[in-house]
Amino acid sequence: MEDSDFQNEQELRRPLGITMLSGLYLFFFMLTVSSYGQPTPFLGTIYHGQAAGILVFIDSLICLYLFLGLMKRQNLTWYLLLCYNTFEIVNTLTNLFAISPKELEKIIGNKVDPEGLFASNITVVLAILLLSYFIFRQRSSFTNRSRYLF
Numbered sequence: 001m002e003d004s005d006f007q008n009e010q011e012l013r014r015p016l017g018i019t020m021l022s023g024l025y026l027f028f029f030m031l032t033v034s035s036y037g038q039p040t041p042f043l044g045t046i047y048h049g050q051a052a053g054i055l056v057f058i059d060s061l062i063c064l065y066l067f068l069g070l071m072k073r074q075n076l077t078w079y080l081l082l083c084y085n086t087f088e089i090v091n092t093l094t095n096l097f098a099i100s101p102k103e104l105e106k107i108i109g110n111k112v113d114p115e116g117l118f119a120s121n122i123t124v125v126l127a128i129l130l131l132s133y134f135i136f137r138q139r140s141s142f143t144n145r146s147r148y149l150f
Contacts, residue, residue: 014073015141017134021081022070024131029063032056039107043091044098046107068149078135078142085132089125096121 033056040052047055062084069077101112 015138017138018070018073018141021135021138022067025063025067025070025081029060029067032060032063036060041091041095041099044094046099046103065149072144072146072149073142074144074146074149075142076147078139081135082132085128085135089128092121092125092128 036053036056038052038056040047040055042055066077066081066084069080096118101114101117104112104117
């Protein structure tokens, strides 16, 4: 069997869960890129200007790497997905408790409902936890042991 036949066979056997995860992280990449130029909350501080742009650029590169790693079903990506999601939970909770609604109101220019802010952030944390559990259960689908994407 030729190498290209083996790769085509592996592509046909791609689990639906991995395909859906790939699409989700492609969406996260596009969402992150589209936030370029906006103030960015990061570990309890809201960054503006060039600092925010650098943070968005780095997050975009990470999301792109995760998407490509999912497409290639790279074993290393499984670990990176769990680490990235853990960091996102920590970042979300830190921002929730360290950035006051008054600070957000200054940036947004509109009134912020503290209860709604809390509920939406906790919902995001729960969604990331569920996503991480799903990723954890998909370990056997990450069959590419290569350390490199290309």
